[in-house]
Amino acid sequence: MYIFIQQVINGLTIGSIFALIALGYTMVYGTMKFINFAHGDLVALSAFVGLTIYTTVVSSFSNSIIAILISLIITIVIISIIGYLLERIAYRPLRKAPRLSAVVSALGAGMVFQNAIMLIWGPNPHYYPADIIPNKIWHFGDSVISLIQILILLLSFFIMIGLYILVNKTRTGRAIRAAAINQDAARLMGINVDAIIVIIFALGSTLGAVGGMFLGMFYRGITFNMGWNYGISAFVAAIIGGIGNIPGAMLGGIFLGLFNSLIAGYISSTWADAFTYILLILILIFKPTGILGERVAEKV
Amino acid sequence: MKTKDVLLEIKDLKVSYGHISALKGISLKVYPSEIVAIIGSNGAGKTTTLRTISGLIKAQSGEINYRGHELTKIPAHKIVPLGISQSPEGRLVFGTITVENNLKLGAYSLKKIDYARMEWVYELFPRLKERKNQLAGTLSGGEQQMLAIGRSLMCNPEMLLLDEPSLGLAPILVKLIFKAIKEISKQGVTVLIVEQNARAALRLSDRGYVLEVGNIVEYGNSEELLKSKKIQEAYLGKKKQNQLI
Amino acid sequence: MKKKITGSLMLLMVLALIIPIGLNAKVVKIGVQAPITGKYANEGQGIDQAVRLIVEQKNAQGGLLGNKIEVISEDDEGTAVKAAFAAKNLINKKVMAVIGSYTSTCAAAPQKMYYKAGVLQTSDGTSDALTKHAYWTFFRNSNPNSAEAIFTANHFINQRHYKKVAILSDYSSFAVGLGDAVKKEIEKLGGDVVYYGKIKAGNQNFTPILTKIKSLHPDVIYFSGYYSDGGLLRSQQVQLDIKADFYGGDANDNVDFVKLAGSAASGSYLINVPTPSLLPYDDAKKFLADYEKKYGMKIPSIWTILNVDGLRAIMYAAEQTNSLDTKVIADFLHNMKKPFPGFTGPLSWDKKGERIGSSYFAYEIQPDNSYKVISK
């Protein structure tokens, strides 16, 4: 039993990071109907930016938690600006172009991010300091949970609740949803769709930045090419949940984290990838709109 | 009527999609508080006219003057706050959002939602009140049309643009909707309506314009247009359509 | 229009072909074929930089047999296709010897071309297939997986008396080869491999597989892959409170292993050839210091030094034979009476180009991150 509980804890931790990154994919897809392949590399970039800022500011603060929060905020600001520029430079000129052009532009942007990281920080891995979060572990039975895991779970939970409230209960949130359903109709409501898209990119980048820093704090080692792996996993999570659907991305991320853990733990780690993608393909065959996908929202 | 009283004036408006021109230089005027109908067959350019007024389509040349504002140079989201609201062709309600939230979105440009106005919309269309917590996508066609009109009223518009409100609806519903439009007009809202159902539109409106492949071919008082032989033959289909309304 | 574009691009292509190759009899050319971009960019750039440093030092001492040495680097991006292009470029530029490549696949892809062109090749690739053809041009500067596996199995079963062993590898050819070999050798000695699994390098989250291993209660977890995953495995093992010993294969012997594992590094074990810092060779220590001084970073891994050793042995052979003829150099290297003292221990080769004569150590990482030798 403890193995199962342990696997669930493991799965939830990585799953909530997947969910944060998946939200970036799903929000962009929801409004612009294209897959932002550069998002994973943006997440990697934020892990590097976060580390650099942390190492510069940490000396001024005695408390490492405050230093983390401050560097998290600065990183979010920087990455949001980069996300905005990405949209402005690489995607906005392609709004009216065939959708695949935007996909190729996104692939190009991902290549730019990845190689920029390599040129700025070098090809060697970088490391978050080991004592950034005290290495505290709690046992219950034979299962364990660490402080950093609890922090990741709690923070992700609050961020997602916050996002849910933002999207469902506020004026801007309604505008985001309206723009996702039909941009012309949204314009007729007086919604500035361009501004909404900027907000979406800023939000997605923010969540990605948080995810990237969590990855760095949890695993410590970060590499210039780590973005692709997480990007593709988060993207799969977004699809499992129903791409374009915000609660779907959250659920999809957590589901994928659990699924990976249980497959690797109980069936086979050597074939874990294959199982994940077989599941993905089956979901797409039998319920193409994902777990939470709504048919009504689909434009043909 | 004096020109300075004109609310909306279109001068020599040209619009094209790629190489195909949809509007070949039309001009029309709308005065405050009146109902103006644009009739014409499919592809005549009716919808294009409304979408250009709302700023969804860029004009190739020409002017659209609204109370001193040159609309062709203003982006769509800034036209709504000027007091022009549109209920678009095909309704375009936000299907995965509740009816009430659709109405709230209609009031987006006001910053604060006017709940009294929402009550007025519910009075106008009681069906919407019954279904206010339902997702808009689950409504019937007629209900969606009501929602689309109601939504466009939420921003307290001075001028309402209606694109084919009767399209695809049963006669009884068409009657209901047109009655509501009359009611809206009585509140002082100027209405510019685009319709394929020419007879209903002309009966409702004060004045009418006839659009044919991107050109205005006839205009005048609605009553006179209803009597015009040419129009009867082309758009009113003499016998059969008589029974529709 | 299209014709114009195609035409001018073709012209561009033709121009690129006829860029003249400077011919200078006084220059000895050494090629580096390494993954300078791509997944293994840090290793590739490390090899490139280390070779350039050695050559710079050699030139400062008057070059090789009085000739200036020039380094030509070609990026193979860690893929076989690009490795073939890189190799052809190097052959065309008339290099005498090639250092590389880092991965076994990229070393194998152009092996035959170098052989046909009579260009010496020295690589750290550990796949047993590399020496299968026994090309006279090929010299492995690392040890094949099988040698390390024999040492590891013997150490586990006869010295540490482990009953149950869990083995992990990643999907790289090196780690799979080593993992397979270790499993085979342990089973040969009667050990029980309770688990053999693969992790995806760079995946970072290894808790599912470790939790699985925890339920099997092994005495030791052996990881044949790279430090970047090994450090994390160790750290997550401790986090999950798994009591088994942790052994990393040679690719874990990297400064970054300790950084990644953090406090968990202490008490874990590594198996590798003697590292330069533990050997009494002053020149090895000096080289490490020089590298750090010049490039402002540590040498990425033991592989860099192994490759450098390959180059140094070739230069040594050229000087001993007083010849730049590759055939003569190869014959010398194949028949050395006295091994060449490399940074990574004595080097000599058998007829197949297999490195012989170096021995493995097992280290325990101490709380201050220094190594303690527990078995030779």
Add this chain to the structure above:
Amino acid sequence: MRKSAIYKYLVFLGILLIYPLFSNSSWLAIGTTFIIYSIVALSQDIVLGKAGMFDMGHAMFFGIGAYISAIMNTVFNIPILWAIPVVVLISAIISVLMAMPTIHLRGDYLLVVTIGFNIIFQQVIKNNVFGLTGGPNGIFGIERPSLFGFEFSSDLSVYYLAFFVLILILIMIKNLETSAVGRAFHYLRLDNLAAQCVGINTRFYRLFAFALGASIASIAGVLFAIQYTVISPESFNLMQSILFFTIVIVGGMSSIPGVLLGTFLMFVLPEIFRDFNTYRYLVFGVMMILTMILRPRGIIPKKFGIIPKYLLKDK
């Protein structure tokens, strides 16, 4: 085909024909790979450009061709050219089996499914199934073929072998474009619903396009195995699929000159700029963005005379 178009193709083929005279061995190798990649890109274009199905896993079929022929050659000692019919058959069957349950999926969903298949394929060959695929090492020691007593042992002969196959494929695709099947693909791409209304069996033609694309890519895979005599998983991974996908979009969908130019830009250009080792892919990414902004329909888009332009826009 218009006369001027024929001249253009003849000029292109003429350049390829005499190209080896001007190239040293490394540029000859790049030339051969350029031809092989062009064939893969052309086959990707049948699926993506002509039939309009978003396939981002095409390197898988390229890999199936290379792996099956390599296994037949190294394990069963079958001359590699004899493997071609088997390879074509197997990849067509696999592609149909894969496509049958998924082909009805629209746009992006199909894209995701094909990515998934590519990743599963990678895991299969990396896990060394049945001990045949060689795991991450791949397969070494593939033998070059001989035909009617002629040995394709030199790189030059392999170049002309690939060149010959390219001509065959080009002729085939040209014929396809003007055939009934080609027109059916065209309607499929424009509008699935309309195609159905006109009475086209859309399902059949989609499967057909998929199988055809897969078969051609697998032939290119055999050529690849012949050229390198070593194959390994990373030559057929998702990054390669993305490369072929990008080639078609950058060059121009459904346009043969576009696809050929795309292959040149995306594959040969980085080779020309080898000296800028660490910077070139950064610049390359910028170029991809710029190309799409300046030429959203690709550099040499296909011209469709009769169909009004606004119909071609993807909604």
